[in-house]
Amino acid sequence: MKRILSPLLIGLLATGLIACSKQGPDTQVAAEPAPASAQLSVGLAISTQNNPFFVALRDGAAAEATTQGVKLITVDAQDDSAKQISNIEDLIQKKVQVILINPTDSDAVAGAVNEALKAGIKVVSLDRSVNGAQVNAHIASDNIAGGKMAAEFLLEKIGGKGSIVELEGIPGSSAARERGQGFHSVVDGKADLKLVAKQAADFDRAKGLSVMENILQGNKDVKGVFAHNDEMALGALKAIEAAGLKNVVVVGFDATTDAVNAVKAGQLAATVQQKPELIGKMGVETAIKLSKGEAVDAFIPVPLDVVKQ
Amino acid sequence: MMNMTIQHKATLQKLGPFLALLVLVAGLAITSPDFMTVGNLLNVFRQVSINALIAFGMTLVILLGGIDLSVGSILALSSVLTALMLSHGIDPVVATSVGVLAGAGMGMVNGLIISKGKVAPFIATLGTMTILRGLSLVFSEGRPITGLNSDFFAMLGGGYVAGFIPVPVILMLVMFAVFWFVLKRTVFGRHVYAVGGNEEAAALSGIKTDRIKIWVYTLSGAMAATAGMILTSRLNSAQPTAGTGYELDAIAAVVLGGTSLTGGRGWIFGTLVGALLIGILNNGLNLLGVSSFYQQVIKGVVILLAVLLDRSGKKA
Numbered sequence: 001m002k003r004i005l006s007p008l009l010i011g012l013l014a015t016g017l018i019a020c021s022k023q024g025p026d027t028q029v030a031a032e033p034a035p036a037s038a039q040l041s042v043g044l045a046i047s048t049q050n051n052p053f054f055v056a057l058r059d060g061a062a063a064e065a066t067t068q069g070v071k072l073i074t075v076d077a078q079d080d081s082a083k084q085i086s087n088i089e090d091l092i093q094k095k096v097q098v099i100l101i102n103p104t105d106s107d108a109v110a111g112a113v114n115e116a117l118k119a120g121i122k123v124v125s126l127d128r129s130v131n132g133a134q135v136n137a138h139i140a141s142d143n144i145a146g147g148k149m150a151a152e153f154l155l156e157k158i159g160g161k162g163s164i165v166e167l168e169g170i171p172g173s174s175a176a177r178e179r180g181q182g183f184h185s186v187v188d189g190k191a192d193l194k195l196v197a198k199q200a201a202d203f204d205r206a207k208g209l210s211v212m213e214n215i216l217q218g219n220k221d222v223k224g225v226f227a228h229n230d231e232m233a234l235g236a237l238k239a240i241e242a243a244g245l246k247n248v249v250v251v252g253f254d255a256t257t258d259a260v261n262a263v264k265a266g267q268l269a270a271t272v273q274q275k276p277e278l279i280g281k282m283g284v285e286t287a288i289k290l291s292k293g294e295a296v297d298a299f300i301p302v303p304l305d306v307v308k309q
Numbered sequence: 310m311m312n313m314t315i316q317h318k319a320t321l322q323k324l325g326p327f328l329a330l331l332v333l334v335a336g337l338a339i340t341s342p343d344f345m346t347v348g349n350l351l352n353v354f355r356q357v358s359i360n361a362l363i364a365f366g367m368t369l370v371i372l373l374g375g376i377d378l379s380v381g382s383i384l385a386l387s388s389v390l391t392a393l394m395l396s397h398g399i400d401p402v403v404a405t406s407v408g409v410l411a412g413a414g415m416g417m418v419n420g421l422i423i424s425k426g427k428v429a430p431f432i433a434t435l436g437t438m439t440i441l442r443g444l445s446l447v448f449s450e451g452r453p454i455t456g457l458n459s460d461f462f463a464m465l466g467g468g469y470v471a472g473f474i475p476v477p478v479i480l481m482l483v484m485f486a487v488f489w490f491v492l493k494r495t496v497f498g499r500h501v502y503a504v505g506g507n508e509e510a511a512a513l514s515g516i517k518t519d520r521i522k523i524w525v526y527t528l529s530g531a532m533a534a535t536a537g538m539i540l541t542s543r544l545n546s547a548q549p550t551a552g553t554g555y556e557l558d559a560i561a562a563v564v565l566g567g568t569s570l571t572g573g574r575g576w577i578f579g580t581l582v583g584a585l586l587i588g589i590l591n592n593g594l595n596l597l598g599v600s601s602f603y604q605q606v607i608k609g610v611v612i613l614l615a616v617l618l619d620r621s622g623k624k625a
Binding site: 049065073074075076078080082085086087089090091092094095105107108110111131132283 | 341346348349352354356359453455468523540543544545546548551553554590591595596600601602
């Protein structure tokens with residue numbers, strides 16, 4: 001008897017779990033008050049939920065979906081592009097009206113995104129863009145505005161004059177380009193301000209340290225440093241401490257845990273923080289607009305925040 | 310009484326996974342309106358094809374009482390090599406063939422280390438898994454390789470036969486037929502069972518056990534590389550980290566299908582059913598909107614139950 005039962009157990013278990021899954025059959029959903037005649041269903045294909053940034057993005061989307069009465073189906077690729085393709089295919093079969101995709105890899109998902117578009121589903125990319133497919137909108141942090149905010153904060157702190165340094169991220173990367181562009185739009189052409197060095201340290205803490213050490217050899221009067229990310233900022237901070245310099249204003253980018261702690265300890269002046277929850281929230285808002293046939297911008301920049309003491 | 314039921318048990322045990330699959334399909338057909346559609350079923354088959362191809366090769370390895378942990382790395386390295394050739398403008402048919410042969414070569418190295426070097430399969434393939442993963446990172450410089458621009462190659466993963474049957478599904482079914490035939494109807498197939506059942510006895514009866522092992526691991530490598538071609542085509546890029554963890558999915562499919570991890574007992578149909586079980590579970594849980602964290606828990610429980618089943622069969 002035991003032998004007969006055990007094979008069936010597998011199947012029973014699977015069906016049992018299905019029966020008690022929370023977001024199960026549509027009948028449950030229909031019982032809730034629907035705002036429009038038919039409830040909008042949106043798929044969120046997320047790259048990973050093992051990273052706090054993307055978890056915050058998901059939470060932002062989920063909260064907004066609940067507020068707006070949108071049915072949000074989240075699928076997680078666990079950083080595997082093949083799994084993300086399968087996830088998108090499943091969402092197409094599920095006939096969601098809009099897919100919000102946070103790609104694992106910008107190139108790899110193009111085929112699946114094109115399939116979704118062909119099936120008449122609107123697609124919005126979040127945080128990372130899609131290469132090789134024409135999505136309806138792209139929502140990501142406004143790195144240019146972030147660079148501007150960092151520059152303005154830096155200028156305010158040093159009283160608008162003196163020598164400053166810019167540590168660049170990997171040259172040519174979009175983050176380095178955009179953050180640098182925003183920064184330069186503020187500091188360029190100011191008579192009292194002197195950009196004594198602009199060097200690449202590739203987003204790397206060790207490089208940030210050594211590059212800053214070299215810069216300090218010839219420029220002891222540096223008043224402020226803007227680094228394109230926190231890793232380089234923390235490296236530069238070490239170099240400044242080792243050189244015995246006081247009151248140098250260092251501004252980073254990303255608001256990593258280390259950087260936020262350094263800000264609290266009064267070592268780092270500030271760091272620019274992305275708002276992943278807002279990216280998720282705006283994703284759902286954009287999905288609603290698209291489902292109503294409203295026009296949306298091709299690129300929707302999400303504002304950032306300055307974390308300071 | 311005992312003798313009467315042993316036959317019974319064996320049949321039931323063989324059909325167990327298939328019954329489980331039917332129950333799962335029926336359950337999903339009732340709970341998810343999107344599941345039982347032609348579109349979705351073809352979709353599932355296409356998603357399953359990659360795991361199934363790897364698992365077919367793995368079935369032979371496990372029938373020998375061995376294990377191949379390196380399949381995910383073989384998949385990645387052959388994918389990277391093929392993508393590099395394609396991006397340098399080498400003919401896609403040549404690039405694909407070289408990719409599959411390279412995978413076979415990597416498998417052959419596994420076979421040689423295990424048979425001639427007398428290294429336990431787990432250790433040998435653990436070593437090559439690490440080496441080959443490292444090499445795929447070396448050759449790709451850690452970045453995805455894009456710019457494959459080949460219509461032939463795009464067909465492999467994204468094409469359709471007769472307008473609606475995905476090419477990978479056809480490939481999977483063809484390979485299923487080939488493996489079924491090889492195991493059921495050829496001397497080589499019988500030898501695989503014999504070596505896995507009792508290596509000493511097989512050697513004493515004149516079977517060249519080393520040669521069988523080398524061939525089986527070569528086949529496993531070739532199948533992993535074939536799956537790699539499909540994956541590369543579908544992603545339109547080679548990812549150096551592709552296939553991470555696929556060895557476990559393949560082993561799970563084989564075990565779910567009733568093939569014994571101790572070797573000598575099992576069948577390829579079971580592996581196809583096992584791969585479908587995993588694939589349908591993935592697809593169905595997605596359609597039902599179950600969180601990916603719970604999906605892992607559920608899959609793990611299903612695999613454990615299958616192994617418990619395997620053990621209870623052994624005692625009989």
